[in-house]
Amino acid sequence: MPPQPTRPYHHGDLRPALLRAAVEVIGQAGPAAMSLREVARRAGVSHAAAAYHFGDKAGLLTAVAAQGYRMLTEELQNARDARRSFLEVGVAYVRFAVSHRAHFEVMYRPELYRPDDAEVREARAAAAVLLYGTSSPDAGQLAAGAAAWSLVHGLATLWLNGNLPEQLGNDPEEITRIVAPYLSIPEPMTATTDACERARPNGPTKAR
Amino acid sequence: MPPQPTRPYHHGDLRPALLRAAVEVIGQAGPAAMSLREVARRAGVSHAAAAYHFGDKAGLLTAVAAQGYRMLTEELQNARDARRSFLEVGVAYVRFAVSHRAHFEVMYRPELYRPDDAEVREARAAAAVLLYGTSSPDAGQLAAGAAAWSLVHGLATLWLNGNLPEQLGNDPEEITRIVAPYLSIPEPMTATTDACERARPNGPTKAR
DNA sequence: AGGTGATCTAACCAGTGGAAAGATAATCTG
């Protein structure tokens, strides 16, 4: 017989394992249905082990949120660097929300975790810099950034909740490219076609 | 002594009383922290009485969501009729989210209730008509409506979560009037100043 | 080798949502 495949008393890599399990559960059942005990079960440990590593349930969700903001920052950065278009940053935002739904849903439910956590604040601030296009926006950039952020954030959440009419199609990235050009924002770094003009005739068609 | 102020066995008006209590609890502690038992306690009945009237916890939250959509419809309608401006409909949307936070937070957490409930679907459809400006939108109106809805919805949720920079001020309605004009939407019924032109020079200033 | 601290389990607690059985009262039917 094999040499006792008994799980060792110490897991050895429990923290990341619990994080993965948590994201998995949230992805399947939503953040509200996630329980410490179910997460611990999937990682093969007692629920008290999870509480030990994260303090409490909010601590685990805080870690998920922080990881989410870091991942978002990275993807926004990639989009900005690769495409050099503000629109593509917005598309990347929506893509992140859809492809990392578990993280996204936790990030924007601050009552579930500790939004004042240092790690979270840091990661969120880094993402905000990319969303506003600059780390020290003036009043106009601030309002324009808020408009852009609001639009893609609203689009992403409405999509995730199934609140968008199905005639718009079922590809959230494509929907973003159709809808976002209704925003008339003076692009800070790129010289693309004026979104306002493009939107004028009878609404942006495909807008590719 | 008074004739036995003992609570009668039958409450007589329990359903609305439970609804009010639920909204109160959610307003204080958020939808995730609402418990059937706490709601029942505030209404002075056992938690099984609440379950009897609403089937289960999701049933209670379904009723809250339906009520919320009806209230939203009414306020959007008032704003449209009174101001005859598309912008003011958006402002009314944000005002609703802030002043009826409990309802709003439930409405957009479909995992907490039964979004397919007939009453909810009906009430939500009525609100959608006002948000799109017409009950049979063409492709352009659909995209424009989605853009407008996304913007105000994103603005409202970001505001509620404390994700908007504080330099924008602390009056969400005023913020909406500053931010929303970045949208260039051909207004269907009113002939206001072209938002696009107004936004051009260096961003809309106050936009009153 | 021995001790120290980190990691994990077991056991317990109060609180939760749901279901079932029964108590109470309002209403219907004759």
Next chain:
DNA sequence: CAGATTATCTTTCCACTGGTTAGATCACCT
């Protein structure tokens, strides 16, 4: 008005949850 039916509410129970505590196990350091 009496008796039966139905609607409403309570009590009680169950499995589950998050959090706490005491103790078991083990890695590591000197």
